[in-house]
Amino acid sequence: NAGVTQTPKFRILKIGQSMTLQCTQDMNHNYMYWYRQDPGMGLKLIYYSVGAGITDKGEVPNGYNVSRSTTEDFPLRLELAAPSQTSVYFCASRGLAGIGVMETQYFGPGTRLLVL
Amino acid sequence: GNSVTQMEGPVTLSEEAFLTINCTYTATGYPSLFWYVQYPGEGLQLLLKATKADDKGSNKGFEATYRKETTSFHLEKGSVQVSDSAVYFCALVYGGTSYGKLTFGQGTILTVHP
Numbered sequence: 303n304a305g306v307t308q309t310p311k312f313r314i315l316k317i318g319q320s321m322t323l324q325c326t327q328d329m330n331h332n333y334m335y336w337y338r339q340d341p342g343m344g345l346k347l348i349y350y351s352v353g354a355g356i357t358d359k360g361e362v363p364n365g366y367n368v369s370r371s372t373t374e375d376f377p378l379r380l381e382l383a384a385p386s387q388t389s390v391y392f393c394a395s396r397g398l399a400g401i402g403v404m405e406t407q408y409f410g411p412g413t414r415l416l417v418l
Numbered sequence: 419g420n421s422v423t424q425m426e427g428p429v430t431l432s433e434e435a436f437l438t439i440n441c442t443y444t445a446t447g448y449p450s451l452f453w454y455v456q457y458p459g460e461g462l463q464l465l466l467k468a469t470k471a472d473d474k475g476s477n478k479g480f481e482a483t484y485r486k487e488t489t490s491f492h493l494e495k496g497s498v499q500v501s502d503s504a505v506y507f508c509a510l511v512y513g514g515t516s517y518g519k520l521t522f523g524q525g526t527i528l529t530v531h532p
Contacts, residue, residue, distance in 0.1 A: 306461075
């Protein structure tokens with residue numbers, strides 16, 4: 303199993319450009335998440351999904367969009383890149399928890415984005 | 419809302435020293451608590467977890483006990499190694515309708531010297 307994979311690993315964008323960060327998991331997990339990590343800060347949740355076709359906003363959704371057309375894929379879209387979106391982006395997934403069970407989130411290796 | 423506070427870093431230790439990284443939380447109800455570790459250039463990996471009060475999570479020589487009375491989940495290791503150099507994150511998830519969303523502390527950088 304590859305687990306959670308993310309592409310690209312690193313990207314430089316100019317202000318106003320758009321791009322999509324790709325995330326794929328091969329564990330058949332229902333839940334998927336996008337976080338951003340800024341220097342000296344913990345991870346902040348951008349968007350999450352509880353299954354194909356269902357997404358919802360997290361703590362810092364402004365400037366981003368997501369879609370979930372399949373169980374495996376959860377792309378994150380930046381429409382008009384801004385310097386404030388310079389960060390490291392992590393995708394994560396988690397299976398369904400049973401009663402009294404707290405499932406673990408599995409993280410991808412991250413995408414480092416620089417907006418200039 | 420829920421929040422997690424970790425001790426200020428960075429932390430620098432010599433090999434075989436004792437490690438403590440403090441973590442306290444604010445949450446309604448009874449959250450589950452986690453420690454994640456991030457090695458240089460990699461994503462986060464689960465180090466250990468505890469799901470109810472007085473539970474002790476342990477892995478790779480690291481331990482943390484869920485203390486409801488002090489709302490704490492401090493990470494400890496008796497003898498650190500150079501390979502333990504990483505960033506450590508304390509996190510919580512609240513059950514119910516939270517859909518497993520994690521709330522993270524700011525992270526603590528640990529550097530271990532030979």
